[in-house]
Amino acid sequence: MKNIKWVFFDIDNTLFDSRGLSTNARKNAVKAMIKAGLNTKFGPAFKKLLQIVKKYGSNYPGHFDKLVQAYKVKKEERSRIVAAGIVEYHNTKFRLLKPFPGVKKTLEKLKASGYKLGIITNGRATKQWDKLIRLNVSKFFDIVVISEEVGSEKPSKKIFRTALKKAKCRAREAVMIGDKPEDMAAEKIGMHTVMFKGRNFTKLINETKKIENKK
Amino acid sequence: MKNIKWVFFDIDNTLFDSRGLSTNARKNAVKAMIKAGLNTKFGPAFKKLLQIVKKYGSNYPGHFDKLVQAYKVKKEERSRIVAAGIVEYHNTKFRLLKPFPGVKKTLEKLKASGYKLGIITNGRATKQWDKLIRLNVSKFFDIVVISEEVGSEKPSKKIFRTALKKAKCRAREAVMIGDKPEDMAAEKIGMHTVMFKGRNFTKLINETKKIENKK
Numbered sequence: 001m002k003n004i005k006w007v008f009f010d011i012d013n014t015l016f017d018s019r020g021l022s023t024n025a026r027k028n029a030v031k032a033m034i035k036a037g038l039n040t041k042f043g044p045a046f047k048k049l050l051q052i053v054k055k056y057g058s059n060y061p062g063h064f065d066k067l068v069q070a071y072k073v074k075k076e077e078r079s080r081i082v083a084a085g086i087v088e089y090h091n092t093k094f095r096l097l098k099p100f101p102g103v104k105k106t107l108e109k110l111k112a113s114g115y116k117l118g119i120i121t122n123g124r125a126t127k128q129w130d131k132l133i134r135l136n137v138s139k140f141f142d143i144v145v146i147s148e149e150v151g152s153e154k155p156s157k158k159i160f161r162t163a164l165k166k167a168k169c170r171a172r173e174a175v176m177i178g179d180k181p182e183d184m185a186a187e188k189i190g191m192h193t194v195m196f197k198g199r200n201f202t203k204l205i206n207e208t209k210k211i212e213n214k215k
Numbered sequence: 216m217k218n219i220k221w222v223f224f225d226i227d228n229t230l231f232d233s234r235g236l237s238t239n240a241r242k243n244a245v246k247a248m249i250k251a252g253l254n255t256k257f258g259p260a261f262k263k264l265l266q267i268v269k270k271y272g273s274n275y276p277g278h279f280d281k282l283v284q285a286y287k288v289k290k291e292e293r294s295r296i297v298a299a300g301i302v303e304y305h306n307t308k309f310r311l312l313k314p315f316p317g318v319k320k321t322l323e324k325l326k327a328s329g330y331k332l333g334i335i336t337n338g339r340a341t342k343q344w345d346k347l348i349r350l351n352v353s354k355f356f357d358i359v360v361i362s363e364e365v366g367s368e369k370p371s372k373k374i375f376r377t378a379l380k381k382a383k384c385r386a387r388e389a390v391m392i393g394d395k396p397e398d399m400a401a402e403k404i405g406m407h408t409v410m411f412k413g414r415n416f417t418k419l420i421n422e423t424k425k426i427e428n429k430k
Contacts, residue, residue, distance in 0.1 A: 079364065080353070083344030094309075129298030138295070149294065 003212055004192070006169045007110055008118040009141075010154075010178030011131055014196055016099050022058070025092040026050075029064065032088035036081045040071055059124075064089075099135050102201035107140040109205055119144040120163045120176065120186075122153045143167055154178075155185030164191075175211060177204060218427055219407070221384045222325055223333040224356075225369075225393030226346055229411055231314050237273070240307040241265075244279065247303035251296045255286055274339075279304075314350050317416035322355040324420055334359040335378045335391065335401075337368045358382055369393075370400030379406075390426060392419060 012018035030038075030046045038045065045067070052066045064085040068078045110117060117140050121128050125146045132138040145163040152158035164171060171190035176183055184193045194207045227233035245253075245261045253260065260282070267281045279300040283293045325332060332355050336343050340361045347353040360378040367373035379386060386405035391398055399408045409422045 076364070079340030079361065080344050080359070083341045083348055086341060087345055087348045125294030126298045126301060129295050130302055133298055133302045144295070146294065149291070 004115065004173055004175055004208060006116045006118055006164075006167050006174040007208060008120045008163060008174060008176045008186075008191075010176075010180070010183050011119060011121045011128055012123075013179040014177060014183075015103055015137060016097065016131070016135055021093055021096050024096060025089045026053075028092045029085040029089040030067075033064065033067070033081050033085040036084035037077055038068065038071060038073065038081050045071070094134070097131075097134050099137060100201045103135075104137065104140075106201050106204055107137060110208065111140060115208070116142045116167065116169075118142060118163060118167060119146075120154065120159060120183075121145070122147040122159075122182070124148050154180075154182040155188075157185070157189050160186045160189050160191060164189075175208060177207075219330065219388055219390055219423060221331045221333055221379075221382050221389040222423060223335045223378060223389060223391045223401075223406075225391075225395070225398050226334060226336045226343055227338075228394040229392060229398075230318055230352060231312065231346070231350055236308055236311050239311060240304045241268075243307045244300040244304040245282075248279065248282070248296050248300040251299035252292055253283065253286060253288065253296050260286070309349070312346075312349050314352060315416045318350075319352065319355075321416050321419055322352060325423065326355060330423070331357045331382065331384075333357060333378060333382060334361075335369065335374060335398075336360070337362040337374075337397070339363050369395075369397040370403075372400070372404050375401045375404050375406060379404075390423060392422075 009015060026049055027046060030042060030049055034040065034042060034045065048070055049063060049067050052063050052070070056063065056066065064082045065078070068081050073081060107117060119132070119141050123146060125148045128146050129138070129144070132141070132144065143163065143166050145159060145166065147153040147159055150159045150162045152162070160176070164174060167174070172192070175192040175194060176186035177194045177196050178184070179195070179197050184195060187193050192211050194204065196204065224230060241264055242261060245257060245264055249255065249257060249260065263285055264278060264282050267278050267285070271278065271281065279297045280293070283296050288296060322332060334347070334356050338361060340363045343361050344353070344359070347356070347359070358378065358381050360374060360381065362368040362374055365374045365377045367377070369375070375391070379389060382389070387407070390407040390409060391401035392409045392411050393399070394410065394412050399410060402408050407426050409419065411419065
């Protein structure tokens with residue numbers, strides 16, 4: 001019998017390059033806005049947008065509105081320039097939204113080796129499901145635990161405990177794989193953890209085996 | 216000198232098949248939700264969705280949430296099924312969003328004949344601009360007048376007067392083309408109107424000529 005029964009994953013920057021996607025989408029959006037009439041150079045406009053994202057948070061829906069306001073765009077031009085940014089932002093995101101290389105093969109192998117797979121992620125429920133569906137990986141996961149539904153975010157112990165309870169799994173029989181310290185907090189309740197910051201997803205199979213062999 | 220100087224258009228169901236698009240997107244969304252686990256048949260679920268859209272209005276953002284609630288989907292299944300609907304809804308919309316046949320050719324011909332072109336539309340500014348950009352027709356229009364920015368919707372006279380003022384054009388030198396009585400209300404201030412309900416956009420050139428010849 002295996003020592004490890006469940007392997008849990010974070011989504012953003014673990015299954016796909018969320019950060020790179022946002023950066024590219026924002027860059028292309030700024031270029032489209034300049035082409036639509038935003039009277040500035042790319043460099044300072046992109047820097048300004050990043051400041052706005054930082055100030056208002058990444059889930060704030062009016063980043064581009066704040067950008068045209070910052071550049072004192074005439075009222076009658078604003079919606080056209082903002083819409084040009086929104087269209088290009090979404091087109092870029094949907095075009096580039098793909099799992100890291102090796103993700104599907106690795107999930108398939110883990111499943112074939114008898115592991116159960118789960119997601120433990122922070123975020124809004126439909127938004128996180130939207131990503132799993134568009135990445136075409138939702139079928140791999142036996143359970144999906146999202147902070148909005150639990151009412152508690154990583155690194156709090158509650159969200160990890162909720163996932164284990166749903167999985168009917170003991171902490172020491174589970175691995176949490178993610179890219180952030182908040183994912184590594186799973187250790188506090190006795191889960192194994194693997195920090196995954198790179199892109200070579202297939203290495204995870206070795207990591208899982210190493211944990212098996214430690215036992 | 217021409218008697219008609221400006222030709223104004225509505226967007227939805229005039230430049231593209233907005234109604235057909237929504238219908239197809241909603242149908243595909245319901246199918247995706249059933250595939251994702253919504254336990255019902257397509258016919259009644261689609262009918263229920265249309266009732267929800269009617270009750271809460273087409274701009275309400277939670278139609279699919281109301282649908283899963285109506286079918287008493289378990290809480291932990293809801294976000295997955297709703298996300299499946301949202302993804303399919305958007306994919307269908309972006310795939311099918313195209314101008315009616317002949318739109319671009321007609322707009323090009325009207326421009327080449329010396330007419331100025333404009334938009335007079337009801338709706339949210341960035342959303343209406345989003346459509347013009349995705350339809351790839353925004354370049355044809357010299358002015359775009361949107362109800363949200365005017366603070367007044369068709370059929371009120373104010374939005375037509377605002378458009379004429381921006382265009383520096385007399386009412387009798389302008390045509391309004393649209394699919395609804397609200398567009399025909401332009402007559403009340405002396406504009407010419409053409410009701411366009413079909414799909415054969417190229418006929419509009421004849422309509423414009425007819426108005427010229429009447430003079």
